[in-house]
């Protein structure tokens with residue numbers, strides 16, 4: 471159950487740097503605060519990349535619509551990608567009166583019989599949490615009957631927003647999956663990646679470099695993830711939290727339970743990618759590995775600089791406004807700076823305290839941290855003479871009105887901007903945006919209009 475003490479504990483995360491007093495945790499939600507995505511949605515987004523598991527939403531069909539997998543969370547799983555199927559128990563008024571447990575039982579049996587998943591994640595929603603269905607008991611029984619993990623995820627929408635939902639998803643994985651299987655073999659350089667969902671293949675930009683160094687990704691939560699691998703996560707030597715403060719409770723608890731240290735990194739931009747690869751090598755603590763890592767970084771950076779050279783002239787003197795969410799408020803800013811673009815403003819509306827501090831560090835004292843970007847961005851474009859707006863699709867109209875170039879850096883983006891290769895993708899997209907004549911012409915009056 472997502473009990474009140476559990477929610478309080480997850481909101482008061484002691485591993486968050488800003489929570490020094492234990493009374494400065496994240497805010498409890500107020501009515502209306504979940505309009506930007508509910509806890510259930512956050513939990514499902516965190517677990518969706520496990521394509522070999524079925525994701526069963528125990529609730530009315532509308533909840534499935536709210537959280538449908540729209541991101542390009544790429545998977546190399548060769549079997550049927552079950553994130554592409556919308557499994558729901560489709561709770562109706564009748565079930566609200568008489569209870570939905572039987573329907574849940576039948577749904578699990580049906581899914582296991584027809585789709586043979588490696589596990590089933592069962593998500594509670596507002597309705598099924600309120601009618602009090604005991605999904606723990608149903609999952610326990612189903613696990614016995616079918617012999618595969620059944621994972622109840624207690625993140626009904628009303629308990630809070632997306633970030634809290636991610637933490638509750640981490641709790642579910644920690645309680646029901648991690649430590650339930652031993653890996654076939656271990657290596658001294660086994661790590662877990664936590665918080666990279668492999669959106670547009672971000673993880674695949676840097677995973678080959680880790681492999682070249684002999685660093686093995688034992689498991690992930692949850693980009694290109696496998697259920698069998700996350701069950702062995704307790705045998706890793708280092709947890710690497712990628713750009714995701716929302717999941718910070720998990721590595722902290724893995725440290726307490728299994729003694730696995732953790733580091734927090736970002737793979738956007740040249741500087742951060744290099745620093746992250748080195749931090750992983752240092753975290754594993756092997757002198758030879760660290761030396762080899764430094765050589766690899768030098769090689770990759772030189773190669774990148776050579777390929778970025780043609781873009782440098784195009785980006786010289788260009789200014790950008792960045793309106794995106796969470797950790798991207800600083801990680802994309804850092805990538806833009808690596809390209810020689812000045813970032814004059816970034817949005818911190820959905821950022822954690824740590825994200826805000828990092829955004830300030832990257833932008834300096836002059837940079838604007840927008841708390842209400844919808845209202846502020848147009849004014850800042852005018853004041854600073856910005857050339858570029860990087861944001862989600864809805865901000866396109868601001869760019870058109872202001873006749874400046876626009877690039878989509880939110881969920882709708884189709885290419886990865888992660889790692890060294892991703893920085894080249896970003897450079898190419900920004901070059902195309904800056905050279906696209908449509909932004910200059912589209913808001914112009916027709917020649918025959920005065």
Ligand code: SF4
Pocket residue numbers: 504508509510511529532533536594595596597626627628
């Ligand atoms: S879980 Fe609750 S808040 Fe979330 S989509 Fe379903 S009904 Fe809406």
